[in-house]
Amino acid sequence: MSLKNVRIAIVDDQKLFRGGLKMILSGVADFRVVFEAGNGKQFFDRLAFEPVDIVILDVEMPVMDGISTLQQIRKSHPDVKVIMLTMHESERLINHLMQQGANGFLLKDEDPEVVIQAVRRVAQDGVYFRDYVSQALLKSNRARNGQGGTRTMLKARLSDRELEVLTLICQEYTSKEIADQLYISVRTVEGHRRSLQEKTGSRNLAGLVLYAVNNGIV
Template identity: 70%
Template sequence: MENVPVRIALVDDQKLFRGGMKMILADRSDFEVVFEAKNGKQFFERLAFEPVDVVILDVEMPEMDGIETLERLRSTHDNIRVIMLTMHDSDRLISHLMELGANGFLLKDEDPDVVCEAVERVAAEGIFFRDYVSKALLKKSRNKMNSDNLIKPRISDREMEVLQLICKEFTSKEIAEKLFISYRTVEGHRRSLQEKTGSRNIVGLVMYAVQNGLV
């Protein structure tokens, strides 16, 4: 039985850029570009009839930009994974997008292999971080007010191992192999970590770890 391809939507106001991105993704038999849209408004109109798994979403667009689209997605379709696209690697922008619930972040001049890796990892594990994303989150954590007086959850040694590997972009399968435990056990630790830290997803876990100096 063949695997079902990852269903993708491309949302960018530049038709030429969408065409180039579609060509990159078309090289993968496990990816399917279901539709394209030039802004958030058009995207939601198409989404009502054509469900997708992953959205590659430009930040700057007319008629509902990427930030507004991401916010609405998180309130209406939280299961859809979102990779944000931009020309600028601003620390402030990156940290803001991650706080809003983006699953990944790509610059528009990334290599094609990086784009495909991002889609693959976001679809499978819900997260894809480049070095500049981690640096942006770390910088923000250093600028935050000291929170040592807050009560922090008790995280076991094994949970800490799992959390640190998640932050290094290991998949659950890879973590299981590295720690010599089952995939189900890894998923159990991940769910426990999310409950303890109040994180909705893996992105939230990574942000918690960075902002609390755990990685």
């Protein structure tokens, strides 16, 4: 997705919060807040007439909550990227939302600069996760499977270069930064990302991060 004119929807049941978020995003030249909605049903009613690239979606809402909305987006609008808004760093919730295909997470008390960075990263690379997300996923994975990973097994499926690219993706490097660090082209990085998604069965970069955490790569 180009960083020019990124179309955004804000879905949250608190009008004041939506207004503040819209003010933050409207101050960025490349962003355009297309519409706001108070719940998932209102979102889909508007989406039918006003397409967007990114949805900033609250988890807890009346009528149709964020989890149900995310699930429906993945079924009916798979190209729309979703940044989930949460109040709590819940390991169980984060794992579940990643499984459902969330592209990123933000706590509702993040600084404005973090919100802008999250939208930019999701628009450009399809994924944005703060440190607390990686930590929550790692804790949850260890609790389920113990401390051991499966890196040796994965090396038989993924090449060394693919493992390098996947590790850097999980460290929040952009495609350009990965290319610079590995001395390869951005197009080559994109090729490795597509190959990784095919081999791991991941629908998007969020799925790749989840795969890496669950298999002890990071």
